[in-house]
Amino acid sequence: MSSLNSGQWRCFRGRSGSLPSLIVAVSAFFAPAVPIAQDSPDFILPGLEDYDHLMADLATVKAEVTFAHPIGISAVSALEFGSLDQNLADLESVTVAPDNTVTDPADRVEGGPQAAASLTVAATPGVPITILVDEVVPGAGYSLTNFRCNYNTASDTACDGPGYSETSVADSTLFVGVTLIGNGNAAAGAADGSFDVTISYQ
Amino acid sequence: MNTNIRIKKFAAILGSALMGLMLATIGHAAVENVVAQVTFADPVTIVEVNSLQYGIIDHVLNAETIILGTDDSVGGTGAALVIGGTQAAAELTVDAEASQTLTILIDNIIDGTGYALSAFVCKYNGGADTACNSLTPTAVASAPLLIGATITGDNLAVPGAANGSFDVTILYQ
Numbered sequence: 312m313s314s315l316n317s318g319q320w321r322c323f324r325g326r327s328g329s330l331p332s333l334i335v336a337v338s339a340f341f342a343p344a345v346p347i348a349q350d351s352p353d354f355i356l357p358g359l360e361d362y363d364h365l366m367a368d369l370a371t372v373k374a375e376v377t378f379a380h381p382i383g384i385s386a387v388s389a390l391e392f393g394s395l396d397q398n399l400a401d402l403e404s405v406t407v408a409p410d411n412t413v414t415d416p417a418d419r420v421e422g423g424p425q426a427a428a429s430l431t432v433a434a435t436p437g438v439p440i441t442i443l444v445d446e447v448v449p450g451a452g453y454s455l456t457n458f459r460c461n462y463n464t465a466s467d468t469a470c471d472g473p474g475y476s477e478t479s480v481a482d483s484t485l486f487v488g489v490t491l492i493g494n495g496n497a498a499a500g501a502a503d504g505s506f507d508v509t510i511s512y513q
Numbered sequence: 514m515n516t517n518i519r520i521k522k523f524a525a526i527l528g529s530a531l532m533g534l535m536l537a538t539i540g541h542a543a544v545e546n547v548v549a550q551v552t553f554a555d556p557v558t559i560v561e562v563n564s565l566q567y568g569i570i571d572h573v574l575n576a577e578t579i580i581l582g583t584d585d586s587v588g589g590t591g592a593a594l595v596i597g598g599t600q601a602a603a604e605l606t607v608d609a610e611a612s613q614t615l616t617i618l619i620d621n622i623i624d625g626t627g628y629a630l631s632a633f634v635c636k637y638n639g640g641a642d643t644a645c646n647s648l649t650p651t652a653v654a655s656a657p658l659l660i661g662a663t664i665t666g667d668n669l670a671v672p673g674a675a676n677g678s679f680d681v682t683i684l685y686q
Contacts, residue, residue, distance in 0.1 A: 371680050373676055375676050376628065377570070379572060438597075512569040
Protein backbone atom coordinates (compact mmCIF):
# COMPACT_ATOMS: atom_id res chain seq x y z
CA MET A 312 0.00 0.00 0.00
CA SER A 313 2.78 2.35 0.79
CA SER A 314 4.32 1.77 -2.64
CA LEU A 315 0.95 2.52 -4.21
CA ASN A 316 0.76 5.86 -2.45
CA SER A 317 4.26 6.55 -3.47
CA GLY A 318 3.33 5.82 -7.06
CA GLN A 319 0.42 8.25 -6.92
CA TRP A 320 2.66 10.88 -5.48
CA ARG A 321 5.08 10.45 -8.36
CA CYS A 322 2.19 10.74 -10.78
CA PHE A 323 0.97 14.05 -9.53
CA ARG A 324 4.40 15.45 -9.22
CA GLY A 325 5.19 14.36 -12.76
CA ARG A 326 8.74 13.37 -12.15
CA SER A 327 11.15 10.67 -11.22
CA GLY A 328 8.78 7.80 -11.89
CA SER A 329 8.94 5.25 -14.67
CA LEU A 330 5.95 4.68 -16.92
CA PRO A 331 5.06 1.20 -15.60
CA SER A 332 4.90 2.44 -12.04
CA LEU A 333 2.69 5.33 -13.07
CA ILE A 334 0.29 3.04 -14.86
CA VAL A 335 -0.01 0.84 -11.81
CA ALA A 336 -0.58 3.83 -9.64
CA VAL A 337 -3.20 5.46 -11.83
CA SER A 338 -4.99 2.20 -12.44
CA ALA A 339 -5.24 1.65 -8.73
CA PHE A 340 -6.49 5.15 -8.25
CA PHE A 341 -9.41 4.71 -10.63
CA ALA A 342 -10.24 1.11 -9.84
CA PRO A 343 -13.86 0.86 -8.78
CA ALA A 344 -14.78 -0.89 -5.56
CA VAL A 345 -16.28 -4.33 -5.96
CA PRO A 346 -20.02 -3.66 -5.83
CA ILE A 347 -22.48 -5.62 -3.69
CA ALA A 348 -25.63 -6.35 -5.62
CA GLN A 349 -28.72 -4.92 -4.01
CA ASP A 350 -30.35 -8.33 -3.98
CA SER A 351 -27.40 -9.81 -2.12
CA PRO A 352 -27.94 -10.85 1.49
CA ASP A 353 -24.95 -8.69 2.29
CA PHE A 354 -26.44 -5.55 0.84
CA ILE A 355 -27.20 -3.11 3.63
CA LEU A 356 -27.95 0.53 3.21
CA PRO A 357 -25.36 2.71 4.90
CA GLY A 358 -26.46 3.61 8.39
CA LEU A 359 -28.79 0.66 8.71
CA GLU A 360 -26.21 -1.97 9.53
CA ASP A 361 -27.76 -2.48 12.97
CA TYR A 362 -31.32 -2.43 11.75
CA ASP A 363 -32.14 -5.99 12.73
CA HIS A 364 -30.67 -5.64 16.16
CA LEU A 365 -32.61 -2.48 16.84
CA MET A 366 -35.82 -4.33 16.10
CA ALA A 367 -35.00 -7.39 18.22
CA ASP A 368 -35.72 -8.13 21.81
CA LEU A 369 -33.97 -10.44 24.22
CA ALA A 370 -35.20 -12.13 27.37
CA THR A 371 -33.16 -14.16 29.80
CA VAL A 372 -35.25 -17.07 30.98
CA LYS A 373 -34.54 -18.99 34.14
CA ALA A 374 -34.56 -22.79 34.14
CA GLU A 375 -35.72 -23.63 37.62
CA VAL A 376 -34.40 -26.89 39.02
CA THR A 377 -34.25 -28.08 42.60
CA PHE A 378 -32.51 -31.30 43.51
CA ALA A 379 -33.68 -33.14 46.59
CA HIS A 380 -33.66 -36.44 48.38
CA PRO A 381 -36.86 -38.37 47.80
CA ILE A 382 -39.12 -38.12 50.83
CA GLY A 383 -39.02 -41.19 52.99
CA ILE A 384 -41.90 -42.15 55.31
CA SER A 385 -41.73 -45.01 57.74
CA ALA A 386 -44.53 -45.96 60.16
CA VAL A 387 -43.26 -46.30 63.70
CA SER A 388 -46.57 -47.13 65.34
CA ALA A 389 -50.17 -47.48 64.25
CA LEU A 390 -53.03 -45.31 65.42
CA GLU A 391 -54.38 -47.12 68.44
CA PHE A 392 -57.83 -46.78 69.96
CA GLY A 393 -57.39 -49.76 72.21
CA SER A 394 -60.52 -51.62 73.31
CA LEU A 395 -63.82 -49.83 72.89
CA ASP A 396 -67.24 -50.75 74.19
CA GLN A 397 -69.03 -52.76 71.51
CA ASN A 398 -72.14 -50.78 72.42
CA LEU A 399 -70.64 -47.70 70.77
CA ALA A 400 -73.76 -46.03 69.45
CA ASP A 401 -74.39 -44.06 66.33
CA LEU A 402 -72.53 -40.71 66.40
CA GLU A 403 -70.73 -41.47 69.63
CA SER A 404 -67.07 -40.58 69.24
CA VAL A 405 -63.64 -41.24 70.57
CA THR A 406 -60.80 -38.92 69.61
CA VAL A 407 -57.08 -39.58 69.85
CA ALA A 408 -55.09 -36.38 69.33
CA PRO A 409 -51.56 -36.21 67.89
CA ASP A 410 -50.22 -35.84 71.43
CA ASN A 411 -52.08 -39.03 72.47
CA THR A 412 -54.69 -37.09 74.38
CA VAL A 413 -57.99 -39.02 74.41
CA THR A 414 -61.39 -37.40 74.25
CA ASP A 415 -64.16 -39.87 75.13
CA PRO A 416 -67.44 -38.04 75.90
CA ALA A 417 -69.51 -41.26 75.84
CA ASP A 418 -67.05 -43.14 78.01
CA ARG A 419 -66.56 -45.97 75.51
CA VAL A 420 -62.83 -46.58 76.02
CA GLU A 421 -62.50 -49.87 77.89
CA GLY A 422 -58.77 -50.50 77.87
CA GLY A 423 -55.59 -50.95 75.89
CA PRO A 424 -53.24 -48.18 74.83
CA GLN A 425 -54.52 -45.16 73.00
CA ALA A 426 -51.90 -43.51 70.83
CA ALA A 427 -51.59 -41.33 67.79
CA ALA A 428 -49.97 -42.82 64.72
CA SER A 429 -46.27 -42.06 64.58
CA LEU A 430 -44.22 -41.89 61.38
CA THR A 431 -40.65 -40.83 60.72
CA VAL A 432 -40.17 -38.52 57.77
CA ALA A 433 -36.87 -37.92 55.99
CA ALA A 434 -36.58 -35.18 53.40
CA THR A 435 -34.33 -32.49 52.01
CA PRO A 436 -34.72 -29.61 54.44
CA GLY A 437 -36.18 -26.27 53.57
CA VAL A 438 -38.50 -27.39 50.81
CA PRO A 439 -42.26 -26.78 50.95
CA ILE A 440 -44.14 -30.03 51.41
CA THR A 441 -47.76 -31.10 51.48
CA ILE A 442 -48.97 -33.55 54.14
CA LEU A 443 -52.15 -35.33 53.21
CA VAL A 444 -54.30 -38.12 54.62
CA ASP A 445 -56.63 -39.92 52.25
CA GLU A 446 -57.76 -43.38 51.20
CA VAL A 447 -59.49 -43.73 54.55
CA VAL A 448 -60.93 -47.21 55.11
CA PRO A 449 -63.19 -47.40 58.18
CA GLY A 450 -63.68 -50.55 60.21
CA ALA A 451 -67.03 -52.20 60.93
CA GLY A 452 -69.09 -50.09 63.30
CA TYR A 453 -67.41 -46.71 62.84
CA SER A 454 -65.99 -44.08 60.52
CA LEU A 455 -62.80 -42.08 60.80
CA THR A 456 -62.88 -38.33 60.37
CA ASN A 457 -61.19 -35.10 61.31
CA PHE A 458 -57.58 -36.19 60.95
CA ARG A 459 -55.08 -33.95 62.69
CA CYS A 460 -51.36 -33.98 62.06
CA ASN A 461 -48.37 -32.66 63.92
CA TYR A 462 -45.12 -32.47 61.93
CA ASN A 463 -41.85 -31.66 63.59
CA THR A 464 -43.54 -30.54 66.83
CA ALA A 465 -45.45 -27.76 65.13
CA SER A 466 -49.11 -27.09 65.88
CA ASP A 467 -51.83 -29.65 65.20
CA THR A 468 -53.34 -29.07 61.78
CA ALA A 469 -56.18 -30.66 59.82
CA CYS A 470 -54.56 -33.00 57.31
CA ASP A 471 -57.46 -34.68 55.55
CA GLY A 472 -59.10 -33.16 52.50
CA PRO A 473 -56.49 -31.14 50.60
CA GLY A 474 -53.92 -31.58 53.34
CA TYR A 475 -51.71 -28.77 54.51
CA SER A 476 -48.34 -27.20 53.86
CA GLU A 477 -45.20 -27.40 55.90
CA THR A 478 -41.52 -26.80 55.29
CA SER A 479 -39.44 -29.92 55.33
CA VAL A 480 -36.71 -30.72 57.80
CA ALA A 481 -34.14 -33.43 57.36
CA ASP A 482 -35.56 -35.94 59.82
CA SER A 483 -38.66 -35.53 61.88
CA THR A 484 -41.68 -37.29 63.31
CA LEU A 485 -45.24 -36.93 62.13
CA PHE A 486 -48.00 -37.72 64.57
CA VAL A 487 -51.50 -38.35 63.28
CA GLY A 488 -54.66 -38.31 65.39
CA VAL A 489 -58.25 -38.83 64.35
CA THR A 490 -61.81 -39.03 65.58
CA LEU A 491 -63.69 -42.32 65.49
CA ILE A 492 -67.47 -41.98 65.16
CA GLY A 493 -69.76 -44.92 65.77
CA ASN A 494 -72.52 -45.90 63.37
CA GLY A 495 -74.44 -48.29 65.62
CA ASN A 496 -73.09 -51.41 63.94
CA ALA A 497 -70.10 -52.25 66.14
CA ALA A 498 -69.64 -55.91 67.04
CA ALA A 499 -67.19 -57.70 69.29
CA GLY A 500 -63.84 -58.41 67.69
CA ALA A 501 -61.11 -56.65 65.78
CA ALA A 502 -62.36 -53.91 63.51
CA ASP A 503 -59.26 -52.28 62.12
CA GLY A 504 -59.39 -49.51 59.59
CA SER A 505 -56.62 -47.78 57.66
CA PHE A 506 -55.61 -44.59 55.89
CA ASP A 507 -52.80 -43.36 53.70
CA VAL A 508 -50.40 -40.60 54.63
CA THR A 509 -48.81 -38.87 51.61
CA ILE A 510 -46.06 -36.31 51.90
CA SER A 511 -44.84 -34.66 48.74
CA TYR A 512 -42.68 -31.75 47.72
CA GLN A 513 -44.69 -28.83 46.43
CA MET B 514 16.45 23.13 -25.68
CA ASN B 515 16.38 19.49 -26.61
CA THR B 516 15.77 18.70 -23.01
CA ASN B 517 12.73 21.02 -22.96
CA ILE B 518 11.42 19.40 -26.12
CA ARG B 519 11.81 15.95 -24.58
CA ILE B 520 10.01 17.14 -21.44
CA LYS B 521 7.19 18.59 -23.51
CA LYS B 522 6.97 15.39 -25.55
CA PHE B 523 6.94 13.34 -22.38
CA ALA B 524 4.24 15.54 -20.88
CA ALA B 525 2.22 15.21 -24.06
CA ILE B 526 2.56 11.44 -23.98
CA LEU B 527 1.67 11.37 -20.33
CA GLY B 528 -1.38 13.57 -20.87
CA SER B 529 -2.53 11.37 -23.71
CA ALA B 530 -2.10 8.27 -21.57
CA LEU B 531 -4.09 9.75 -18.71
CA MET B 532 -6.87 10.92 -20.99
CA GLY B 533 -6.99 7.50 -22.56
CA LEU B 534 -7.30 5.83 -19.25
CA MET B 535 -10.04 8.21 -18.13
CA LEU B 536 -11.94 7.71 -21.35
CA ALA B 537 -11.51 3.98 -21.03
CA THR B 538 -13.01 4.09 -17.55
CA ILE B 539 -15.92 6.27 -18.64
CA GLY B 540 -16.48 3.93 -21.49
CA HIS B 541 -17.10 1.07 -19.03
CA ALA B 542 -19.49 3.01 -16.75
CA ALA B 543 -22.95 1.67 -16.16
CA VAL B 544 -25.97 2.92 -14.33
CA GLU B 545 -27.98 0.74 -12.04
CA ASN B 546 -30.97 1.85 -10.12
CA VAL B 547 -30.68 0.77 -6.52
CA VAL B 548 -33.74 0.18 -4.40
CA ALA B 549 -33.59 1.49 -0.86
CA GLN B 550 -35.27 -1.30 1.00
CA VAL B 551 -36.98 -0.04 4.13
CA THR B 552 -39.67 -1.72 6.21
CA PHE B 553 -41.19 0.03 9.15
CA ALA B 554 -42.32 -2.23 11.96
CA ASP B 555 -43.03 -2.24 15.64
CA PRO B 556 -39.98 -3.47 17.48
CA VAL B 557 -40.27 -7.01 18.75
CA THR B 558 -40.95 -7.18 22.45
CA ILE B 559 -40.73 -10.21 24.70
CA VAL B 560 -42.38 -10.48 28.08
CA GLU B 561 -41.75 -13.52 30.26
CA VAL B 562 -44.91 -15.09 31.64
CA ASN B 563 -43.19 -17.92 33.47
CA SER B 564 -39.82 -19.55 33.57
CA LEU B 565 -38.89 -23.06 32.54
CA GLN B 566 -39.80 -25.14 35.57
CA TYR B 567 -38.53 -28.65 36.18
CA GLY B 568 -39.65 -28.71 39.80
CA ILE B 569 -37.94 -31.03 42.20
CA ILE B 570 -35.69 -33.78 40.90
CA ASP B 571 -34.12 -36.64 42.77
CA HIS B 572 -30.50 -35.72 43.32
CA VAL B 573 -29.38 -39.15 42.16
CA LEU B 574 -29.78 -37.89 38.59
CA ASN B 575 -26.81 -39.33 36.78
CA ALA B 576 -26.77 -39.46 32.99
CA GLU B 577 -30.51 -39.62 32.60
CA THR B 578 -32.45 -37.12 30.55
CA ILE B 579 -35.56 -35.26 31.59
CA ILE B 580 -37.47 -33.83 28.67
CA LEU B 581 -39.89 -31.03 29.43
CA GLY B 582 -42.23 -30.46 26.51
CA THR B 583 -43.92 -27.30 25.40
CA ASP B 584 -47.15 -28.88 26.66
CA ASP B 585 -45.62 -29.29 30.14
CA SER B 586 -45.24 -33.02 29.63
CA VAL B 587 -42.33 -34.82 31.26
CA GLY B 588 -40.43 -37.58 29.51
CA GLY B 589 -36.98 -38.99 29.05
CA THR B 590 -35.05 -41.72 30.79
CA GLY B 591 -35.12 -39.80 34.07
CA ALA B 592 -38.80 -38.90 34.16
CA ALA B 593 -39.31 -41.04 37.25
CA LEU B 594 -36.76 -38.91 39.08
CA VAL B 595 -39.09 -35.92 39.02
CA ILE B 596 -40.43 -36.09 42.54
CA GLY B 597 -42.30 -32.88 43.11
CA GLY B 598 -42.89 -29.29 42.33
CA THR B 599 -44.33 -27.80 39.18
CA GLN B 600 -43.27 -28.84 35.72
CA ALA B 601 -43.96 -26.18 33.12
CA ALA B 602 -42.57 -25.00 29.83
CA ALA B 603 -41.27 -21.46 29.70
CA GLU B 604 -43.86 -19.09 28.35
CA LEU B 605 -43.14 -15.74 26.76
CA THR B 606 -45.49 -13.26 25.17
CA VAL B 607 -44.10 -11.98 21.88
CA ASP B 608 -45.43 -8.77 20.37
CA ALA B 609 -44.35 -8.07 16.82
CA GLU B 610 -45.42 -6.65 13.49
CA ALA B 611 -47.89 -9.05 11.96
CA SER B 612 -46.89 -10.89 8.78
CA GLN B 613 -43.19 -10.27 9.28
CA THR B 614 -40.94 -13.31 9.46
CA LEU B 615 -39.27 -13.82 12.77
CA THR B 616 -36.05 -15.50 13.72
CA ILE B 617 -35.83 -17.09 17.15
CA LEU B 618 -32.46 -17.64 18.71
CA ILE B 619 -31.59 -19.47 21.93
CA ASP B 620 -28.08 -18.88 23.24
CA ASN B 621 -26.06 -17.98 26.30
CA ILE B 622 -27.17 -21.23 27.87
CA ILE B 623 -26.05 -21.53 31.48
CA ASP B 624 -26.31 -24.99 32.96
CA GLY B 625 -27.11 -25.59 36.58
CA THR B 626 -24.96 -27.69 38.86
CA GLY B 627 -25.64 -31.31 38.07
CA TYR B 628 -27.05 -31.05 34.59
CA ALA B 629 -26.79 -29.56 31.12
CA LEU B 630 -29.56 -27.87 29.17
CA SER B 631 -30.05 -28.73 25.52
CA ALA B 632 -32.54 -29.55 22.77
CA PHE B 633 -34.67 -26.45 23.11
CA VAL B 634 -38.04 -26.83 21.45
CA CYS B 635 -40.29 -23.88 20.68
CA LYS B 636 -43.98 -23.58 19.92
CA TYR B 637 -45.04 -20.20 18.60
CA ASN B 638 -48.67 -19.14 18.48
CA GLY B 639 -50.00 -22.67 18.77
CA GLY B 640 -47.92 -23.99 15.89
CA ALA B 641 -45.90 -27.17 15.76
CA ASP B 642 -43.04 -27.96 18.07
CA THR B 643 -39.82 -26.99 16.31
CA ALA B 644 -36.19 -26.79 17.29
CA CYS B 645 -36.01 -23.19 18.45
CA ASN B 646 -33.06 -22.13 16.35
CA SER B 647 -34.77 -23.49 13.24
CA LEU B 648 -38.06 -21.75 13.87
CA THR B 649 -38.85 -18.86 11.54
CA PRO B 650 -42.53 -18.20 12.09
CA THR B 651 -44.67 -15.54 10.53
CA ALA B 652 -45.44 -13.06 13.23
CA VAL B 653 -48.82 -12.16 14.57
CA ALA B 654 -49.41 -9.06 16.63
CA SER B 655 -49.20 -10.87 19.95
CA ALA B 656 -48.68 -14.56 20.56
CA PRO B 657 -47.32 -16.96 23.15
CA LEU B 658 -43.99 -18.65 22.69
CA LEU B 659 -43.65 -21.86 24.67
CA ILE B 660 -40.20 -23.33 25.22
CA GLY B 661 -39.32 -26.78 26.40
CA ALA B 662 -35.87 -28.27 26.86
CA THR B 663 -33.97 -31.33 27.96
CA ILE B 664 -31.74 -31.60 30.96
CA THR B 665 -29.09 -34.30 31.08
CA GLY B 666 -27.57 -35.20 34.39
CA ASP B 667 -23.84 -35.33 35.00
CA ASN B 668 -23.87 -37.13 38.36
CA LEU B 669 -22.85 -33.95 40.18
CA ALA B 670 -26.26 -32.96 41.52
CA VAL B 671 -26.57 -32.15 45.19
CA PRO B 672 -29.75 -31.31 47.08
CA GLY B 673 -30.71 -27.68 46.72
CA ALA B 674 -31.56 -25.13 44.08
CA ALA B 675 -29.64 -25.53 40.82
CA ASN B 676 -31.15 -23.00 38.46
CA GLY B 677 -29.83 -22.41 34.98
CA SER B 678 -30.80 -19.87 32.36
CA PHE B 679 -30.77 -19.08 28.67
CA ASP B 680 -31.35 -16.10 26.42
CA VAL B 681 -34.16 -15.90 23.93
CA THR B 682 -33.65 -13.39 21.12
CA ILE B 683 -36.34 -12.69 18.57
CA LEU B 684 -35.78 -10.47 15.56
CA TYR B 685 -37.17 -9.77 12.14
CA GLN B 686 -35.53 -11.54 9.27
